[in-house]
Each structure stands twice: as C-alpha cells, then as structure tokens.
Amino acid sequence: MSAFTLMQQKKKIVFFGDSITQAGVGPKGYITRFGEKLGQKNLKDQYELIGAGIGGNKAYDLYLRMEDDVLSKNPDIVVIWVGVNDVWHKRTSGTGTDADKFEKFYNAIIKKLQAKNIKVYVCTPAAIGEKTDYSNELDGDLNQYSKLIRSIAQKNNCELIDLREAFLKYNLVNNKENKESGILTTDRVHLNDKGNDFVADEMMKVMIK
Amino acid sequence: MSAFTLMQQKKKIVFFGDSITQAGVGPKGYITRFGEKLGQKNLKDQYELIGAGIGGNKAYDLYLRMEDDVLSKNPDIVVIWVGVNDVWHKRTSGTGTDADKFEKFYNAIIKKLQAKNIKVYVCTPAAIGEKTDYSNELDGDLNQYSKLIRSIAQKNNCELIDLREAFLKYNLVNNKENKESGILTTDRVHLNDKGNDFVADEMMKVMIK
Amino acid sequence: MSAFTLMQQKKKIVFFGDSITQAGVGPKGYITRFGEKLGQKNLKDQYELIGAGIGGNKAYDLYLRMEDDVLSKNPDIVVIWVGVNDVWHKRTSGTGTDADKFEKFYNAIIKKLQAKNIKVYVCTPAAIGEKTDYSNELDGDLNQYSKLIRSIAQKNNCELIDLREAFLKYNLVNNKENKESGILTTDRVHLNDKGNDFVADEMMKVMIK
Amino acid sequence: MSAFTLMQQKKKIVFFGDSITQAGVGPKGYITRFGEKLGQKNLKDQYELIGAGIGGNKAYDLYLRMEDDVLSKNPDIVVIWVGVNDVWHKRTSGTGTDADKFEKFYNAIIKKLQAKNIKVYVCTPAAIGEKTDYSNELDGDLNQYSKLIRSIAQKNNCELIDLREAFLKYNLVNNKENKESGILTTDRVHLNDKGNDFVADEMMKVMIK
Numbered sequence: 065m066s067a068f069t070l071m072q073q074k075k076k077i078v079f080f081g082d083s084i085t086q087a088g089v090g091p092k093g094y095i096t097r098f099g100e101k102l103g104q105k106n107l108k109d110q111y112e113l114i115g116a117g118i119g120g121n122k123a124y125d126l127y128l129r130m131e132d133d134v135l136s137k138n139p140d141i142v143v144i145w146v147g148v149n150d151v152w153h154k155r156t157s158g159t160g161t162d163a164d165k166f167e168k169f170y171n172a173i174i175k176k177l178q179a180k181n182i183k184v185y186v187c188t189p190a191a192i193g194e195k196t197d198y199s200n201e202l203d204g205d206l207n208q209y210s211k212l213i214r215s216i217a218q219k220n221n222c223e224l225i226d227l228r229e230a231f232l233k234y235n236l237v238n239n240k241e242n243k244e245s246g247i248l249t250t251d252r253v254h255l256n257d258k259g260n261d262f263v264a265d266e267m268m269k270v271m272i273k
Numbered sequence: 274m275s276a277f278t279l280m281q282q283k284k285k286i287v288f289f290g291d292s293i294t295q296a297g298v299g300p301k302g303y304i305t306r307f308g309e310k311l312g313q314k315n316l317k318d319q320y321e322l323i324g325a326g327i328g329g330n331k332a333y334d335l336y337l338r339m340e341d342d343v344l345s346k347n348p349d350i351v352v353i354w355v356g357v358n359d360v361w362h363k364r365t366s367g368t369g370t371d372a373d374k375f376e377k378f379y380n381a382i383i384k385k386l387q388a389k390n391i392k393v394y395v396c397t398p399a400a401i402g403e404k405t406d407y408s409n410e411l412d413g414d415l416n417q418y419s420k421l422i423r424s425i426a427q428k429n430n431c432e433l434i435d436l437r438e439a440f441l442k443y444n445l446v447n448n449k450e451n452k453e454s455g456i457l458t459t460d461r462v463h464l465n466d467k468g469n470d471f472v473a474d475e476m477m478k479v480m481i482k
Numbered sequence: 483m484s485a486f487t488l489m490q491q492k493k494k495i496v497f498f499g500d501s502i503t504q505a506g507v508g509p510k511g512y513i514t515r516f517g518e519k520l521g522q523k524n525l526k527d528q529y530e531l532i533g534a535g536i537g538g539n540k541a542y543d544l545y546l547r548m549e550d551d552v553l554s555k556n557p558d559i560v561v562i563w564v565g566v567n568d569v570w571h572k573r574t575s576g577t578g579t580d581a582d583k584f585e586k587f588y589n590a591i592i593k594k595l596q597a598k599n600i601k602v603y604v605c606t607p608a609a610i611g612e613k614t615d616y617s618n619e620l621d622g623d624l625n626q627y628s629k630l631i632r633s634i635a636q637k638n639n640c641e642l643i644d645l646r647e648a649f650l651k652y653n654l655v656n657n658k659e660n661k662e663s664g665i666l667t668t669d670r671v672h673l674n675d676k677g678n679d680f681v682a683d684e685m686m687k688v689m690i691k
Numbered sequence: 692m693s694a695f696t697l698m699q700q701k702k703k704i705v706f707f708g709d710s711i712t713q714a715g716v717g718p719k720g721y722i723t724r725f726g727e728k729l730g731q732k733n734l735k736d737q738y739e740l741i742g743a744g745i746g747g748n749k750a751y752d753l754y755l756r757m758e759d760d761v762l763s764k765n766p767d768i769v770v771i772w773v774g775v776n777d778v779w780h781k782r783t784s785g786t787g788t789d790a791d792k793f794e795k796f797y798n799a800i801i802k803k804l805q806a807k808n809i810k811v812y813v814c815t816p817a818a819i820g821e822k823t824d825y826s827n828e829l830d831g832d833l834n835q836y837s838k839l840i841r842s843i844a845q846k847n848n849c850e851l852i853d854l855r856e857a858f859l860k861y862n863l864v865n866n867k868e869n870k871e872s873g874i875l876t877t878d879r880v881h882l883n884d885k886g887n888d889f890v891a892d893e894m895m896k897v898m899i900k
Contacts, residue, residue: 124336124337124374124378125374127333127336127337128333128336128377128378128381153367154368154573155367155572155784155785156783157363157371157782158362158363158364158367158368158369158576158782159363159367159368159369159371160367160368162362165333165334165368169333169337172337193622197625197629198616198622198625199622199625200626201622201623201626202622202623203616203625204611204616204617204618204619204621205619205622206622207615207616207617207621208617208618208619211615211617363782364575364576365574366573367573367785402831406838407830407834408831408834408838409835410831410832410835411832412825412830412831412834413820413825413826413828413829413830413831413833414829414831415831416825416826417826417828420824420826542751542754542755542792543792545751545754546751546754546795546799571785571789572784572785572786575789576780576781576785576786576787577785577787577788578785579786580780580786583751583752583786587751587755590755
C-alpha cells in the first residue's frame with residue numbers, strides 16, 4: 065500500500081468542547097498527550113487529532129458552531145466534552161443551561177453527527193472541585209448532568225468516557241486531605257499536567273482498544 | 274386571476290417567539306387580533322398567519338427549532354420576538370443568556386432566514402414590569418438587550434418593531450399610578466386584552482403600510 | 483413539692499428556625515410529636531415547648547429577631563435549625579447567604595444565647611431533595627453548610643443534632659428508588675408525617691437522655 | 692471656654708458603610724475630603740470624622756457589627772451608606788438581600804441609633820454603572836432599593852443624601868458618551884477622585900448648613 069493511500073486512511077478525531085479542550089492542544093494538553101500515547105503504541109500514523117475547544121462554551125454553543133468547527137473538517141470520530149459551564153454559569157453569571165435544554169441540544173448535536181456516519185464519544189464533566197465528600201458547591205448539579213449524559217450516551221448508542229467517575233475514583237485514593245484543587249486540576253476545573261495525562265489515558269482506554 | 278393563483282400569492286407570516294407568542298393565537302391573542310385588523314383593511318386574503326411561539330423560549334431555543342417550526346413552513350415573512358426569558362431566567366433560575374451569546378444566536382437566526390429570502394422583522398422585548406420610573410427589577414438589563422436588538426436590526430437591515438419603546442410611551446400616559454402590571458400585561462410580562470390589541474397595532478404600523 | 487414549684491422547674495425549650503419549624507407546631511408537626519414522645523416517657527410536665535419558626539428565614543433573620551422571639555421567652559434550651567434557605571435562595575432568588583456570613587451570624591446567635599446560660603443545640607439542614615446518589619441539585623452546597631455547622635457546634639461546645647446525616651442514612655435504606663421526595667419530605671424540603679416523627683425522634687435521642 | 696471643653700463639644704460623625712466608605716478614609720477618599728472641606732469653612736475643630744466601612748457589606752452586615760463599630764464610639768451623627776452589594780451580589784454570587792429584608796434590617800439599624808439620640812443620615816446607593824439611559828444591568832433593582840431608602844428616611848425622620856439622584860444628574864451633563872464608568876467611578880461602583888470629591892460635596896450640602 066502506498067504512503068498516499070495510508071494517509072487517506074488516517075482517521076480524523078475532533079475533540080469538541082470548552083476551555084479544557086482549548087487548552088488540550090497545548091504542549092502538555094490532553095490532546096497532545098493523547099497523540100504521544102498513540103505514538104508509543106505505533107498508531108500515530110493512523111489518526112489525525114484536531115482540537116475544537118472554545119472557552120466558556122456550553123452545549124448550545126457547540127450546537128451553534130458545529131457546522132463551521134466540526135462538520136467542515138469531515139471527521140470520522142468526534143469526542144464531545146461539555147457540561148462544566150452549563151452548571152457553573154448558573155452560579156457565576158446567571159447564564160447556565162436548564163437540564164432539559166442541555167439534553168435537547170446534546171441530542172441534537174449527536175443526531176447531526178451520526179447522520180454523517182461520524183462515531184461519537186461523549187464525556188461526563190470531570191469536576192468543579194476535587195473534594196471527595198460531595199461538598200464541592202456544585203457537586204449535586206454536576207452529578208445530575210453527568211447522569212443525563214450517561215443516559216444520552218445509552219439512548220444514542222454512543223460510547224461513554226466517564227471522566228466524572230474516573231476523577232472521583234482517583235481523588236478517593238490520591239486526595240486524602242480532601243483538597244478542592246491541585247490533584248488533577250489547577251483551579252477546581254482546568255487540568256494540571258497530571259490531569260491532562262490522566263484524561264488522555266481515560267480516553268485511550270475507551271477509544272483505542 | 275383565478276382563485277388558485279390568488280392563494281399562491283398569499284404571503285405567509287410566521288410569528289416566532291416565546292409564551293407571549295404562544296398565547297398570541299388564542300381568541301384574543303395578538304396574532305388573532307392582527308388577522309382581524311387585516312380583515313378591517315380588506316387584506317385578509319393576502320396573508321396567512323402562523324404562530325410559532327413556545328413558552329420559556331430564549332434566542333438559542335429559536336435557533337434550535339427554526340428548521341422544524343419556521344423554515345419548514347416556507348414563510349415569506351418572519352417576525353422574531355424574543356428576549357424576555359433571556360433576561361428574566363438569569364434571576365429566576367440562573368439560566369438566562371449572556372448578552373454576547375444572545376447577539377450571536379440572534380444574528381445566526383436572521384442570517385439563515387435571509388439566506389432563504391425571507392423578510393425579517395425583529396421586536397424588542399416589551400416589558401418585565403410596567404412601572405415607568407425605571408424601577409422594575411430587570412429594567413436595566415432589558416433596556417440593554419433592547420439596545421442590542423435595535424443594533425442587530427440595523428446591521429442586518431431588518432425592520433424594527435420597537436415594542437419596548439411603545440410600551441413605555443403608552444404607560445407614561447396610561448399608568449400614572451406607576452403600577453407594575455395591569456395596563457398592557459396581566460403579570461408584568463404576558464399581555465392582557467388591551468396589550469394584545471396594542472401589540473397587533475404596533476406590528477401593523479410597521480408591517481402593513 | 484407543690485405543683486407551683488414544679489411548674490417553676492419546667493424547662494423551656496424554644497425551637498428556632500424556618501418554615502419547617504413553623505409547621506412543627508401543627509397537629510402532626512415535629513414539635514407536637516416531640517411533646518407526645520415526652521408524654522410517653524412521663525416527662526411532659528418537665529418541659530414547655532415553644533415554636534419560633536418563620537418561613538423563609540435564614541441565619542441572619544434569626545439573629546435579627548432573637549431578642550423578640552427567643553430571649554424574651556427566657557428559655558433554658560434553644561434548638562437552632564436553619565440553613566436550607568441560606569443555600570436554596572441562592573438559586574431561587576439570588577438572595578442566599580455567603581458561607582462566611584452564615585458562619586458569622588450563626589456564631590453571633592450562639593454567643594448571645596450562651597451569654598444568658600441557655601443550652602444550645604444545633605441541627606444540620608436535613609434536605610433539599612432526598613435522592614441518595616448526591617445528585618440533588620444543591621447537595622454540594624448543603625453538605626458544605628452542614629460541615630460548617632458541625633464545626634460551629636464543636637467550637638462553641640454545642641450539642642449537634644445531625645439531621646442531614648440521619649436523613650441520608652434513612653433514605654439509603656428506605657428510598658431505594660432514589661426518589662427526590664415523598665420519603666421524609668413532601669416537596670424535597672418540608673416534612674411529611676413520617677419526617678416530622680423522624681425529626682422528633684432524632685432530637686429526643688440527643689436532647690432527652 | 693477652655694480647649695478641653697471645646698474638645699468635649701466636638702461632634703463625632705461615623706460614616707457607616709461598605710467598600711466605598713472603607714476607601715473613604717484614604718488620602719483622597721470622600722471622608723478625608725469632607726474633613727478638608729470642613730477646614731475650608733473653619734469648622735474642622737467642631738467635628739471628628741470616623742470611617743466604619745467594610746468591603747462587601749450589606750444592610751444585615753451593618754446590623755451585625757453596629758455595636759462594635761458604631762455604638763461603641765458614642766457618635767452624635769451616623770451616615771449610613773449601603774445598598775450596592777445588596778443588589779449586586781444577587782447577580783455575582785446569588786447572595787444579595789431581598790427587598791423586604793433590606794428594609795427590615797435598615798429600619799432596625801436606624802431604630803437602634805435613634806434610641807441613643809444619634810442623628811441619622813441615610814444615602815441612596817450611587818451607582819452600579821454610570822450610563823444615563825437606564826441600561827446599566829442593575830439599574831432597575833438599584834432604583835427600587837433607592838426608592839425604599841427614600842421611604843425609610845421619611846418614615847424614620849432621617850435626612851436623606853440622595854446620591855443616586857445626584858450621580859444621575861451629574862452624568863446627564865458630564866457623561867454625554869454614555870460610558871459605564873470613568874466619570875465619578877473607576878469601575879462602575881467605586882469612586883475616582885472626582886467621585887470622592889463630589890460625594891463629600893453632596894454630604895456637606897445636606898449635613899453642614
């Protein structure tokens with residue numbers, strides 16, 4: 065098989081999300097780490113990785129820009145990771161997303177992607193605070209939105225990357241002092257180096273078998 | 274000219290909005306009144322009026338359902354009236370719409386309509402409270418969103434139906450007691466009979482010349 | 483000992499709180515049930531129970547009215563049960579209580595009571611939603627305020643009636659379907675008959691030994 | 692009359708408020724300016740000025756600390772200036788003050804001061820944004836709380852320093868570009884040098900006749 069043909073066969077993955085994904089393409093970002101891990105498995109030539117994260121994005125923002133930022137790239141695979149701002153902005157600016165609307169927009173995004181035969185992975189929002197005793201201010205709402213996403217995944221036959229569950233499990237072992245940040249995040253939400261590496265691993269587990 | 278041809282020439286107007294528009298198709302609703310006023314001018318046969326209002330809708334909800342509820346009807350004219358919930362829900366449920374997002378979705382709706390050669394009218398949100406001394410709780414924000422809509426209208430060459438200005442003018446004359454509802458609304462937001470009639474008149478002034 | 487003397491020795495308990503306590507003096511309310519349970523132990527003559535609950539009250543409201551509604555009664559014992567509105571109103575009306583202010587007012591109330599040699603019991607807020615998987619919207623914040631109260635109790639040498647812990651334990655056994663209300667509450671917050679009985683029992687356990 | 696006696700006769704004024712008043716004792720703060728203006732009228736020896744402002748304070752915070760920070764100073768005169776945070780924090784942190792509670796705490800503060808024969812002046816909250824077309828986000832609510840304060844002043848026979856009215860009047864003349872800050876404030880709320888000077892003048896007009 066020629067090099068040209070091989071290139072044609074590269075699978076294009078778009079990572080579609082908010083500021084966490086925007087930072088994911090940085091030198092130590094989770095998308096960059098994902099690429100390095102593919103390299104370690106000699107799979108680097110089989111995938112092209114594209115970051116499509118914009119800070120502050122909620123479910124409906126993804127819907128608005130999916131033509132321009134995702135479909136226009138003709139991806140084979142899209143990883144959707146959104147939800148933190150939908151919950152967080154309720155408190156910080158009165159502009160979060162109602163649960164029923166969140167579900168509607170999320171479903172609409174998946175339907176449009178699947179209609180183009182794109183394989184969709186969905187992620188639960190990892191954390192707004194890393195305390196493990198369920199006393200992070202927005203834990204209740206974030207757990208509810210995570211449940212919604214798990215149910216959306218099931219109904220739409222999408223594979224799930226359950227970052228919320230994974231983060232909590234990790235913190236139960238590694239955050240004995242019940243700190244609100246500094247384990248996998250810098251500021252309760254955004255990933256530190258360890259967090260980026262951890263997310264890349266969690267995604268690999270589900271996506272690259 | 275044959276009856277068939279006449280029917281073909283009927284202009285289809287879709288009123289696209291929230292609960293106020295949802296109620297607009299009721300027996301005394303503003304869309305119904307608009308139709309009656311067309312009748313008084315012997316223009317009834319020239320227009321078909323379609324209500325497309327859903328309670329609780331914000332700018333991004335209109336964007337999500339515009340294919341199904343507006344474009345599928347092949348309208349000649351669309352009247353967009355949205356904004357109350359984008360402001361109001363900030364206070365009541367933490368799920369209003371940021372000003373910059375409001376503008377983005379509003380522009381996206383207009384662009385899609387205009388791309389189909391649909392004539393677009395835009396309305397400012399009339400009221401959340403009818404007091405005339407600018408002491409309705411959300412007056413500041415509602416004035417700001419109204420200014421945004423006026424600027425959106427201008428940039429997109431849409432005609433403006435400035436209900437906010439019209440309501441304030443009317444109340445300055447007819448609400449000397451500075452009451453928060455009961456003049457044009459039942460509950461500070463939704464229209465009473467007089468309000469429905471008034472809105473139909475304001476729309477007629479701009480749309481039917 | 484004469485009847486007169488006995489009456490003099492009656493210990494006066496004021497239950498100081500919000501709408502849950504306001505309902506507590508109703509025919510099946512938790513204060514009424516507390517009295518009945520005292521009767522069953524033949525302790526009825528030793529206590530006088532006074533309800534001092536007002537709907538919508540937060541920590542600072544208790545502070546404002548403690549002279550009129552509590553100190554003026556010369557109580558021997560005061561049970562403080564507050565916190566639900568301090569958390570809840572953040573979401574419903576933007577008028578909850580910051581955690582640091584909550585602590586300040588709570589401490590100020592206790593100090594004033596203890597300065598009069600009044601024995602103070604403090605309760606954690608039981609629930610805003612009875613789901614047991616930490617997905618009630620305000621679970622995170624309510625857990626945080628409960629932790630604050632536990633710490634306040636310890637620092638001020640007050641006995642703790644940990645209703646939040648008790649409600650969760652009860653629901654883990656009796657709410658297998660993970661319902662958000664109907665087990666101990668009617669509406670996620672206010673007590674049904676079982677809830678009132680349960681609270682009276684929990685208070686008895688700590689207060690009447 | 693001896694110097695000693697003169698000192699005894701100095702009238703003590705406590706300025707009681709939030710961060711704006713906290714900054715008021717700075718080198719160019721409004722309290723400092725007030726003192727300088729007294730000096731220009733040769734009245735400096737007749738008054739002692741005390742700043743009692745703490746950042747983030749709302750009406751109920753003033754009530755909590757009035758014993759320690761105001762009554763303990765035995766003032767002759769107290770100037771209360773509060774309200775911005777009661778409104779603002781609704782939006783920024785969900786912890787503003789309900790209008791009815793605001794009124795209750797405000798009245799309670801005045802009653803306690805007047806019971807000690809202290810003369811009370813009350814101020815309306817000047818601004819959260821300096822735009823003059825009523826499109827500052829919180830104008831409606833701030834106008835409503837200003838109306839409450841005017842009514843509280845009247846009911847309690849307090850003199851009113853109507854900073855909100857004065858700021859708007861000044862901006863109508865001096866803020867033709869409808870800017871949201873930079874005229875009397877640095878950041879929509881806190882005073883710049885001109886603002887501090889202006890406030891001192893407005894207070895002088897009412898207090899020093």
